[in-house]
Amino acid sequence: MFKNPVSRRKFLKDAATATAIGTLGSLMVDRAYAADTITATEWGGNYIDEIQKIAAKQSDIQINWQLYSGGAALILPKIKATWPNPGIDLVAGWDLSMQAIAREGWAEPVTAEKVPNLADIPTKLLIKDGAGNVINIPRTISSISWFYREDHAPFEITKIDDLLDPRLAGKVCFPAPNNNSNLQMVGLALHRGGDERNMEPAWDFVKELARSGNIGRVATDDTDINNSISSGETCISFEGGGALPMLRDFKIKYLTKMNPESGFRTFLYQEGWCVLKGGHADAAFKFANFAINAENNEEFNRNISGIPVNINAKTSDEVRPFVFNSEEMDRYIYIPDWTYVSEQADAWMKRWEQEVMPLL
Secondary structure (H helix, E strand, C coil): CCCCCCCCCHHHCCCCCHHHHHHHCCCCCCCCCCCCEEEEEECCCHHHHHHHHHHCCCCCCEEEEEECCCCHHHHHHHHHHHCCCCCCCEEEEEHHHHHHHHHHCCECCCCCCCCHHHHHCCHHHCCECCCCCECCEEEEEEEEEEEEECCCCCCCCCCHHHHHCHHHCCCEEEECCCCHHHHHHHHHHHHCCCECCECHHHHHHHHHHHHHCCEEEEECCHHHHHHHHHHCCCCEEEEECCCHHHHCCCCEEECCCCCHHHCCCEEEEEEEEEEECCCCHHHHHHHHHHHCCHHHHHHHHHHHCCEECCCCCCCCHHHHHHCCCHHHHHHHECCCCHHHHHHCHHHHHHHHHHHHHHHC
16 A cells, blocks of 8 residues: 555646636536535546446435536635635545645534544545644545656657657657646756756756657647557657556556656645535535545545555555555655645746747
């Protein structure tokens, strides 16, 4: 099991603009439901499919699902604009969005009485508000890293500087900064002596990469990446581990546990829920507690290719490359300042459009 876990998947995608939340539609729903009905936000695709399967295993709580279109941070402006009556009881999110909810004081405190199964969740995953109250209910650990298709790469890729090799002409699928919270460039900065607060080394690297002609596809989401890699258009990219099983039919090399000197870094994050104050908090807690018991947490994560948070749940073989023990965490993992990264989203995207796109 995961030791010392920390916390995109889709989560890492967009850092949030108030206008984008319009795609969710109005979340001001009719509250004339029975007391055991809650409104919950969720990602689409296999996320909603699998959580609905879990929900169908119980009959106490009925759920009105509201689907995201884009990253979880997009819900924050909507909650703020409608507070204290956002019309949402259970909010799915990840480190960044949950920390924002903690700062705003929107979350109902989580206690062992309300969520007994929290006893089987590593305490390192728990996020607290300014008063010291736990505000999140973890459900998944995910990671994001570089990977390549071994059966299509012209040589064995062992270091980040290999991206500049002429043999990879047109073979790099590089995510734009609005994807993955731009961690692909944070990794480049780390390799050349910077970090998320000093990104100049990363901009220098990516401009060099753009001039080289090696970027064959600029990806704006996971679908772009998977289509490009599966078609053979490109052979290397950077993506969340949960999306990579879409490429299970290909020979994929995960660059997750590489010598730090290689420049390949892995980023970890968690996903889970916050119960908002007011509304049907007790029912929301009851469902969340049910969903994170060992059996359900194992089933959900197996089917979305995530790593379970419940210490009694088994991890599937498919995600073994993304499971790290304490020593491996210290050696291979970098945890950025998520809040700072989110604040740079617009500026990084504008700079990409102005300085990098003209070179492609």
